[in-house]
Amino acid sequence: MKINRNYLDLKESYLFSDIAKKTAAYKAANPDADIIKLGIGDVTLPLCKAVTDAFHAAVSEMGEKETFRGYGPEQGYGFLRDAIRDYYKSEDGVELDSDEIFVSDGAKSDLGNILDILSKDNTVLVPDPVYPVYVDTNVMDGRKINYIAGNAENGFLPLPDDSLEADVIYICSPNNPTGAAYDHAGLRKWVDYALGRGALILFDAAYESFITSKELVRSIYEIEGARKCAIEFCSFSKIAGFTGTRCGWTIVPAELEFDGVQLKKLWLRRQTTKFNGVSYPVQKAAAAVFTPEGLSQIRENLDYYKQNAKTITDALDKLGIWYTGGVNSPYIWLRCPNNMGSWEFFDLLLTKANVVGTPGAGFGAMGEGFFRLTAFGDHDRTREAADRIVKLLK
Amino acid sequence: MKINRNYLDLKESYLFSDIAKKTAAYKAANPDADIIKLGIGDVTLPLCKAVTDAFHAAVSEMGEKETFRGYGPEQGYGFLRDAIRDYYKSEDGVELDSDEIFVSDGAKSDLGNILDILSKDNTVLVPDPVYPVYVDTNVMDGRKINYIAGNAENGFLPLPDDSLEADVIYICSPNNPTGAAYDHAGLRKWVDYALGRGALILFDAAYESFITSKELVRSIYEIEGARKCAIEFCSFSKIAGFTGTRCGWTIVPAELEFDGVQLKKLWLRRQTTKFNGVSYPVQKAAAAVFTPEGLSQIRENLDYYKQNAKTITDALDKLGIWYTGGVNSPYIWLRCPNNMGSWEFFDLLLTKANVVGTPGAGFGAMGEGFFRLTAFGDHDRTREAADRIVKLLK
Numbered sequence: 001m002k003i004n005r006n007y008l009d010l011k012e013s014y015l016f017s018d019i020a021k022k023t024a025a026y027k028a029a030n031p032d033a034d035i036i037k038l039g040i041g042d043v044t045l046p047l048c049k050a051v052t053d054a055f056h057a058a059v060s061e062m063g064e065k066e067t068f069r070g071y072g073p074e075q076g077y078g079f080l081r082d083a084i085r086d087y088y089k090s091e092d093g094v095e096l097d098s099d100e101i102f103v104s105d106g107a108k109s110d111l112g113n114i115l116d117i118l119s120k121d122n123t124v125l126v127p128d129p130v131y132p133v134y135v136d137t138n139v140m141d142g143r144k145i146n147y148i149a150g151n152a153e154n155g156f157l158p159l160p161d162d163s164l165e166a167d168v169i170y171i172c173s174p175n176n177p178t179g180a181a182y183d184h185a186g187l188r189k190w191v192d193y194a195l196g197r198g199a200l201i202l203f204d205a206a207y208e209s210f211i212t213s214k215e216l217v218r219s220i221y222e223i224e225g226a227r228k229c230a231i232e233f234c235s236f237s238k239i240a241g242f243t244g245t246r247c248g249w250t251i252v253p254a255e256l257e258f259d260g261v262q263l264k265k266l267w268l269r270r271q272t273t274k275f276n277g278v279s280y281p282v283q284k285a286a287a288a289v290f291t292p293e294g295l296s297q298i299r300e301n302l303d304y305y306k307q308n309a310k311t312i313t314d315a316l317d318k319l320g321i322w323y324t325g326g327v328n329s330p331y332i333w334l335r336c337p338n339n340m341g342s343w344e345f346f347d348l349l350l351t352k353a354n355v356v357g358t359p360g361a362g363f364g365a366m367g368e369g370f371f372r373l374t375a376f377g378d379h380d381r382t383r384e385a386a387d388r389i390v391k392l393l394k
Numbered sequence: 395m396k397i398n399r400n401y402l403d404l405k406e407s408y409l410f411s412d413i414a415k416k417t418a419a420y421k422a423a424n425p426d427a428d429i430i431k432l433g434i435g436d437v438t439l440p441l442c443k444a445v446t447d448a449f450h451a452a453v454s455e456m457g458e459k460e461t462f463r464g465y466g467p468e469q470g471y472g473f474l475r476d477a478i479r480d481y482y483k484s485e486d487g488v489e490l491d492s493d494e495i496f497v498s499d500g501a502k503s504d505l506g507n508i509l510d511i512l513s514k515d516n517t518v519l520v521p522d523p524v525y526p527v528y529v530d531t532n533v534m535d536g537r538k539i540n541y542i543a544g545n546a547e548n549g550f551l552p553l554p555d556d557s558l559e560a561d562v563i564y565i566c567s568p569n570n571p572t573g574a575a576y577d578h579a580g581l582r583k584w585v586d587y588a589l590g591r592g593a594l595i596l597f598d599a600a601y602e603s604f605i606t607s608k609e610l611v612r613s614i615y616e617i618e619g620a621r622k623c624a625i626e627f628c629s630f631s632k633i634a635g636f637t638g639t640r641c642g643w644t645i646v647p648a649e650l651e652f653d654g655v656q657l658k659k660l661w662l663r664r665q666t667t668k669f670n671g672v673s674y675p676v677q678k679a680a681a682a683v684f685t686p687e688g689l690s691q692i693r694e695n696l697d698y699y700k701q702n703a704k705t706i707t708d709a710l711d712k713l714g715i716w717y718t719g720g721v722n723s724p725y726i727w728l729r730c731p732n733n734m735g736s737w738e739f740f741d742l743l744l745t746k747a748n749v750v751g752t753p754g755a756g757f758g759a760m761g762e763g764f765f766r767l768t769a770f771g772d773h774d775r776t777r778e779a780a781d782r783i784v785k786l787l788k
Contacts, residue, residue, distance in 0.1 A: 001512070001516055001561045001562060001592055001593055001594040001652045002512070002513035002515055002516055002561070002652065002653060003511060003512060003513060003652050003653050003655055003657070003660060004510065004511050004512055004513050004514075004660075005513065005653070007511060007655075007660050007663060007664075008655070010663060042464035042465050043464055044459070044462070044464070045459065045462070046456060046457050046458055046459050046461075046462040047456045047457050047462070048457075049457065051457075052453055052454070052456065052457035055453045055456075055675070056450060056453055056454075059446055059449045059450055059453060059675075059679075060446070060450075062440060062441045062446065062449075062638065062639065063440050063441050063443065063445075063446035064440055065438070065439065065440050067440075068438070068439070068440040068441070068635075068638075069638040070436035070437055070438070070635075070637040070638045071436050071637045071638060072638055105499055105669075105670070105672075105673075106670045108668065108669065108670045109668060109669055109670065111668075112667060112668030112669070113507075113668065116398065116534065117397060117398050117401060118395070118396070118397060118398055119396035119397060119398050119399065120398075121396055122395055122396055133667055133668070136667045137667060137668060140510065140664070140667070167395040167396070168395060198395055199395055200395040241462075241464075243464040243465045243670075244456065244462075244463040244464045244465060244466055244671075244673070244674045245456065245673050245674065245675070246670065246671070246672065246673045258395045258396065258397050259396060259397050259399070261397055261401075261402070263397070266397060266398075266401050269401060269404060270401075270534070273506060273527055273530045273531060273534070274502065274503060274505075274506030274507065274527070274531060275499075275502065275503055275506070276499070276500050276502045276503065276637075276640065277638075277640070278499075278640065279499075279638070279639050279640045279673055279676050280638045280639065281449070281453075281639070281675070281676075282673050282675075282676070285453075
């Protein structure tokens, strides 16, 4: 029996364990230090009431013979796919058919599993810096990976480069870790590029709910032609605090065809063969997000996080520090002051302000010299952290 | 962009849609016919009270800031992995470490996804007849598949055949669709065979909770040496009616090494990269299955289904019809009377007894001439169906 030896080519990431170790060591040496963590990529506010009400009701249904549900449709219940369809229509003006929407336990699963239906011979194009699973999932399959550089000059929003081979293109907008988001003109270029060379775009829209600026794109299907070249991944994690509840969706438009085969058909075959659908109570909870009460309640939570982002960007503006994100994203990506390296700045913030963030170098070579702060914390603590940063660097 | 063309080699299964079509056509022509379905592979009894109580409590926790949970461990919470470990110890006398246990959204996901960590160059050995996803998931990867025949002579429990190449061996016991289950001597032969040739056994134990006979094996780790050659898949679906709630687990023992690499380490890497764990409330619900109240309540449900199985096997005994399963399994696999083909017998039962079952031919070539009935129905309806079958065939 032979293993998949591509796994031996994976690089271990020690980013978050290194952060934890350095923080613990500092705390051990300075037990009275009041450390504030602004490195968290996870939500902290609870599920809203519309969601828990629907969740409870569905659990009760599962406890009665008359309303009990066994195996559901692998691609998700119609009530949830219809609710997602209506959300796209009302929020983005995007028309979808419900059978182009596939419900899953989260965008991370789908972003990994989608590669099942793509040949190993494709070359993938990945932005740098980036969410590490785009790279790792392709290393596992032995695919060739090209990188396209984000940097301060392009605002960490790289545009197509004809000199780079690319069959599959990853775009995450608003981006993790940089918070930068493409406008219509930028994404128009990527869609044209993909259509021109017969490439596939994998569009990660997990942070779309943080977008308020009209000129930015929430769904790639706002761009004409995208239905012929793009799959979109999204999730309830950041919209509605589902990181521990687990529900997401993937859109595979009917027009999306390669080698004369509908990708929608291949993905349905993949999901019906290797997946058995999302827990019924979780799907009922997710559908409640899109009711009028749900939408109003999750907006309160999103506003809470956005206020944190503003607290942080106000401090950076005061200091004249360059950054991306923060306005249409929970992430703030800043240039380390005084040409410091990412880890050098991490140590400075930890030891002199007792604030923990995430070194940009952990997201790729182009992240060196940059630093990520997040808006998922508490109002008072975030304000305190911002004050300390201003005091330290002013 | 090139698709994974192995998908084009998949055969579409029309088994259940053909059954539905034939049944609907008969019903249209005979609107008064009182049709009883004994072909269902899904549970029908609701979640037990211990489970829904824990489920509700966890949903409430998710609605409060103090007790809210975001991202959990990808391999499952410790409280659930410990509960599964203790279940193996008390039910089967099998000692496991909690970190050999990986919680997921179900055995179907894990049985498909486990192939990620195995080379495409392996040859797999699949019993015939069998649960179709073993075959389909390997066709998707382009692996060579050998079949080993179940038949009435070996009681649909084939034993190793040295003439067949096999790097990866699927065993489902109690089997779907035949209900046949290996005893210690039979599985001993498979474990010795795998150890002798350096093969890996993928052991599907989804129906283990139906086993009451002491001579049968519930976990492959009851067989010495299995920790060096076998991965075990199991699920809350049939134990506790979780087919719509979604939770399962996979065991990858620490000793399991190929090419000098621990499979446990590869599987952890796969899961942390392509999966984000099971919904917290679902994990709490699953852990409640293993409390004293939970165990007593699920046993009532299992006994209910077993009574149905006995109703069916009593009828077959009365008719002198040969079958496997039914005692330690919710499935009864019978030889069609009078040398009828599977579909011929299906038509006879449908039109003359108004009972719907599943033609064995739908599970592989060796299933021709056999037929599956299931024990997941209602007591009264199952008794009525059994009476009709006796009346028709006696």
